[in-house]
Amino acid sequence: MPAPDFDRIIDRRGTHCSKWDDMQAAYGVSADDGLAMWVADMDFAPPACVQAAVDRAAAHGVYGYPGANRPYLDAIGWWMQARHGWTIQPDWILTCAGLVNGVAMALNAFTAPGDGVVVMSPVYHAFGRIVRAGGRRLVELPLALRDGQYHMDWQDWETRLDGSERMLILCSPHNPGGRVWSAEELRAVADFCKAHDLILVSDEIHADLVMPDAPRHVVTALAAPDIADRLVTLNAATKTFNIAGAHIGQAIIADPGLRARFRDALMAAGISPAMLGMDMVAAAYSPEGADWVDALVAYLDGNRRVFDAAVNAIPGLRSMPLQATYLSWVDFSGTGMAQPEVIARVQGDARIAANHGDSFGAGGSGYLRFNLATPRARVQEAARRLTHAFADLQ
Numbered sequence: 001m002p003a004p005d006f007d008r009i010i011d012r013r014g015t016h017c018s019k020w021d022d023m024q025a026a027y028g029v030s031a032d033d034g035l036a037m038w039v040a041d042m043d044f045a046p047p048a049c050v051q052a053a054v055d056r057a058a059a060h061g062v063y064g065y066p067g068a069n070r071p072y073l074d075a076i077g078w079w080m081q082a083r084h085g086w087t088i089q090p091d092w093i094l095t096c097a098g099l100v101n102g103v104a105m106a107l108n109a110f111t112a113p114g115d116g117v118v119v120m121s122p123v124y125h126a127f128g129r130i131v132r133a134g135g136r137r138l139v140e141l142p143l144a145l146r147d148g149q150y151h152m153d154w155q156d157w158e159t160r161l162d163g164s165e166r167m168l169i170l171c172s173p174h175n176p177g178g179r180v181w182s183a184e185e186l187r188a189v190a191d192f193c194k195a196h197d198l199i200l201v202s203d204e205i206h207a208d209l210v211m212p213d214a215p216r217h218v219v220t221a222l223a224a225p226d227i228a229d230r231l232v233t234l235n236a237a238t239k240t241f242n243i244a245g246a247h248i249g250q251a252i253i254a255d256p257g258l259r260a261r262f263r264d265a266l267m268a269a270g271i272s273p274a275m276l277g278m279d280m281v282a283a284a285y286s287p288e289g290a291d292w293v294d295a296l297v298a299y300l301d302g303n304r305r306v307f308d309a310a311v312n313a314i315p316g317l318r319s320m321p322l323q324a325t326y327l328s329w330v331d332f333s334g335t336g337m338a339q340p341e342v343i344a345r346v347q348g349d350a351r352i353a354a355n356h357g358d359s360f361g362a363g364g365s366g367y368l369r370f371n372l373a374t375p376r377a378r379v380q381e382a383a384r385r386l387t388h389a390f391a392d393l394q
Contacts, residue, residue: 004292006044006299007375019043019371027353034351035374035382040175040327042242042373046284047292050241053283057276066275075285076250080235083208083290086219092252094262095273099205099249100126102234103169106251107134109265110199116165118198120152122360122367124175139165140362143177149321150177152185154192167199168192173206173217173324176360176369180215180323183223190224190231199258201232205249206325208240208293211301214323221254228254232262240293241284242373248277300326303372303379310383315393317386326373329357333366335393342368350385 236249316335357367
């Protein structure tokens with residue numbers, strides 16, 4: 001397999017691309033001279049094996065209802081075993097239209113309007129949006145910041161529940177903080193859910209994007225095998241291989257009763273797998289795909305180092321140590337500037353579109369999230385622009 005060319009600039013403008021084509025409307029940053037570092041997809045082409053699967057489908061030319069999905073299920077099983085040491089059965093796998101949809105299906109399956117749904121904040125902003133839109137009550141457990149990283153704060157969290165909560169959504173690895181939770185921390189999450197009778201939805205979409213010097217990702221199901229009757233694991237190839245437009249993901253549920261309830265929610269919503277999505281996942285979850293991911297992570301690690309070196313050299317800025325994901329969580333509070341001034345410098349002066357921290361919930365104010373999954377020349381340019389935008393602090 002030829003080495004992937006992650007340095008190649010691919011112009012995504014005018015391709016119905018949210019990240020680039022919606023940047024002006026969302027942030028006032030023109031795609032003509034701006035840098036899109038907000039939406040969490042990559043500016044890289046997927047591996048050749050994925051493109052070949054799409055080409056084969058296009059060459060056939062008939063796009064009917066999909067079936068005979070055993071290659072897709074077997075590929076998922078192979079990947080989980082080969083990459084994460086987790087043995088699963090094909091009938092544990094239910095397919096949803098991406099992981100945001102998977103979270104919504106879990107809400108419909110296991111909670112009712114008015115129920116409390118627990119998250120650890122700051123956290124991926126779609127969780128709160130879905131919970132509130134579904135008429136549930138969002139319960140934010142604030143992560144503790146120690147030594148520059150997020151930690152679970154059980155002593156504080158025990159005081160924040162009132163008994164109306166029915167579900168906890170875990171982001172593992174954590175987005176936006178990039179934290180890889182240890183087996184001991186995951187075990188504590190499981191115990192917390194047992195003690196409070198909560199369904200645990202473990203969103204592990206970033207599990208394959210762990211930096212080389214970081215702790216290994218541990219599948220929650222392996223860290224706490226005794227909670228199968230309350231555990232839903234969500235995963236997808238879409239983040240790993242940059243195929244989010246396929247809108248496909250998996251809920252992996254070992255317990256038959258829990259699985260039946262989730263399946264009913266899928267059926268009630270009329271959701272079934274997309275043919276091209278299944279083909280792409282089956283191709284991606286392969287030895288060739290694994291080699292591509294290894295090369296990707298090494299490249300992302302290089303981007304992380306370039307970006308961190310520049311950001312951390314600016315007085316008042318600090319990037320959280322990135323163990324996983326390709327999303328840098330940068331604290332601007334040390335500048336003493338109000339959030340509007342920080343945003344004006346980043347968007348107006350540096351012409352960079354980055355996610356605003358307060359959209360991630362409690363604890364996010366003062367931060368911006370930068371997507372580093374782009375050719376290194378753009379990361380270097382972003383570093384140069386930020387250095388210039390905050391030059392008066394040097």
